[in-house]
Amino acid sequence: xxxxxxxxxxxxxxxxxxxxxxxxxxxxxxxxxxxxxxxxxxxxxxxxxxxxxxxxxxxxxxxxxxxxxxxxxxxxxxxxxxxxxxxxxxxxxxxxxxxxxxxxxxxxxxxxxxxxxxxxxxxxxxxxxxxxxxxxxxxxxxxxxxxxxxxxxxxxxxxxxxxxxxxxxxxxxxxxxxxxxxxxxxxxxxxxxxxxxxxxxxxxxxxxxxxxxxxxxxxxxxxxxxxxxxxxxxxxxxxxxxxxxxxxxxxxxxxxxxxxxxxxxxxxxxxxxxxxxxxxxxxxxxxxxxxxxxxxxxxxxxxxxxxxxxxxxxxxxxxxxxxxxxxxxxxxxxxxxxxxxxxxxxxxxxxxxxxxxxxxxx
Numbered sequence: 001x002x003x004x005x006x007x008x009x010x011x012x013x014x015x016x017x018x019x020x021x022x023x024x025x026x027x028x029x030x031x032x033x034x035x036x037x038x039x040x041x042x043x044x045x046x047x048x049x050x051x052x053x054x055x056x057x058x059x060x061x062x063x064x065x066x067x068x069x070x071x072x073x074x075x076x077x078x079x080x081x082x083x084x085x086x087x088x089x090x091x092x093x094x095x096x097x098x099x100x101x102x103x104x105x106x107x108x109x110x111x112x113x114x115x116x117x118x119x120x121x122x123x124x125x126x127x128x129x130x131x132x133x134x135x136x137x138x139x140x141x142x143x144x145x146x147x148x149x150x151x152x153x154x155x156x157x158x159x160x161x162x163x164x165x166x167x168x169x170x171x172x173x174x175x176x177x178x179x180x181x182x183x184x185x186x187x188x189x190x191x192x193x194x195x196x197x198x199x200x201x202x203x204x205x206x207x208x209x210x211x212x213x214x215x216x217x218x219x220x221x222x223x224x225x226x227x228x229x230x231x232x233x234x235x236x237x238x239x240x241x242x243x244x245x246x247x248x249x250x251x252x253x254x255x256x257x258x259x260x261x262x263x264x265x266x267x268x269x270x271x272x273x274x275x276x277x278x279x280x281x282x283x284x285x286x287x288x289x290x291x292x293x294x295x296x297x298x299x300x301x302x303x304x305x306x307x308x309x310x311x312x313x314x315x316x317x318x319x320x321x322x323x324x325x326x327x328x329x330x331x332x333x334x335x336x337x338x339x340x341x342x343x344x345x346x347x348x349x350x351x352x353x354x355x356x357x358x359x360x361x362x
Contacts, residue, residue, distance in 0.1 A: 002259055003051040004241040007037070007071060008252030009060040010270060016113075017124045017194070018152070020186035022254035023058040024270050033253070033270065034067060036277035040266075041074045041251050043278050044259075050075055052082045052238035061091035065099045072104060082107055082146075082237040089135040090127040097142040107146040107236075108139055109179075115166045119155050122196065129169075136173045146234055148177035153212065154205040155183055156196040163208050167215050176234040180212055180227050206351050213347060226301050226350055243298045245291075261286050289362055292317070296360050300353065305344025326359045 011030060012023040053075060055068070068085070077083065084107040085100065097108075114120060115129040132149070139147055149170050153163045170178060182205050185191045200208065213223055221229040225243060228236060241248055250257030253273035256265045264280040267273040286294065292315045299306035308319040319342075320327065327343060330336040335349035335356060345353055 001048055002046070002247045002249055003048060004053070004238055004246065004248035005045070005050055005075060006054045006056060006238075006248060006250050006252075006255055006257070007041075008058060008250070008255040008266075009055055009063055010058040010253050011062045012057065012059045013062065014124060014126060015190065017122075017190040017196075018155075018183060018185060020189040020192075021058070022268050026270060027062070029270060029274065030063075030067075032274045034070060036274045037252050038070065038074060040277040041071070044251075045075065045249060047076060050077050050081055052241060053077060053084070054238045055085040057086055059088050059091065060085050061087040061096075065096070065103065068100070068105075069103050077104065084109055084148075084236070084238060086111065087135070088127060089131040092135050092138065094138045094142060097139050097144065101142050101144060106144070107148070108144055109148040109150065109177075110135055112149045112166075112170070113152045114155060114158065114162070115169050116158070116162050119158055119162070122156050123152075124190070133169075133173065136175060140174065146177070147175045148179060148236070149173075149175055150179045150181065152181050152183050153208040154200045157198045158200060160200075160204065160208050160211060164211060164215060167212060171216075171219055171221075177228070177230040177236065178216060178221065180209070180229070182209065209351070210347060223303050225303060226345075226353070240302075243301045245295045245298045258286075261291070291315075293361055297357050300345060300357065303344060304341075305339050306342045308342035310341075323360060326356075329359075330356050 010023050010033070011027055012025060014025065015023065053072070055071070060068070083105050085105050086109045089110055089112070110132060112132045113123065113125060115132065117128050120128060136147060151163070151166055151170070167178070183199065185195070216229045217223055221231060222235070223229050224235050225239065228239065230236070247258045247260070249259065250264070250266065252266065253270050254266055254268045256263065263284045263286055265282040266277070267279070267281050292311070295311060295314070296306060311317070311319050327336060330349065331338065335346055335352060336343050337346050345356070349356060
């Protein structure tokens with residue numbers, strides 16, 4: 001039974017220079033989009049009480065409270081449901097945040113990226129450091145007790161010390177969760193055709209990541225997934241649903257979902273989605289070896305790693321026999337480590353995880 005839903009809000013006032021996500025500055029189509037989105041939800045959602053709901057983007061905080069209510073009232077949830085919304089720090093005030101709290105939102109994810117104002121300008125973020133700090137304080141005043149900040153490392157002109165300062169500032173704000181992402185310049189983003197100077201090289205980015213792990217774990221944050229850290233009790237339930245290879249709805253333009261062993265993707269052109277929100281652009285039935293490989297790839301993202309007994313039962317295999325050579329090779333190189341239930345990456349293993357995971361593909 002599906003217990004999670006992702007909802008894509010694709011509107012942005014401007015595009016960050018590193019961003020390749022599907023987003024549009026076409027606010028004149030907002031009402032048409034809401035009609036299409038609610039039509040999709042009403043058609044596919046089967047009425048389950050959801051464990052997690054995640055409103056991502058784009059920029060969900062460009063929507064007014066009645067727009068968000070219009071979406072949420074189509075879904076069933078209770079006091080235990082984790083309901084997350086992504087926010088831009090410059091979009092919010094106390095009244096907006098309090099009204100989010102009053103309609104059931106209980107987890108906030110702010111896109112901070114860095115507290116360095118010069119770098120924020122260079123990557124075309126609209127906010128400044130002071131606005132992030134103020135937004136977090138306003139959210140706390142509005143009674144939110146589960147707040148996450150996103151950061152990027154490897155940004156132009158970002159020395160390791162700047163990145164570490166960002167983390168120390170964040171922790172002093174009393175937030176519960178931090179996500180870290182290495183700068184990745186994908187085709188279609190501004191930086192792909194206007195490559196900035198002074199981007200930290202791969203070795204420096206690796207050092208920045210390892211340094212961040214040390215800083216955050218020493219401060220009491222659990223490193224529970226490759227890119228994510230939380231205080232005790234504040235793991236992202238929604239993201240863990242992905243990494244546990246569980247099914248979920250994906251609603252909205254460009255959204256992806258996984259229901260009844262079918263992974264699907266929605267249309268990526270806004271006008272096409274509005275015209276027909278019920279037609280998927282892609283569908284793939286996942287079973288057998290493909291499903292096993294997904295279980296391995298996703299499971300290894302968790303710092304607890306994979307549980308081989310569970311995999312053996314679920315897929316009727318002998319994991320250690322099937323993957324003995326791969327396990328022994330990377331355990332010997334100290335890139336994999338044995339855990340109580342199976343195997344997990346070491347910190348150095350995370351840095352070459354794509355290479356290791358490729359060897360689990362038949």
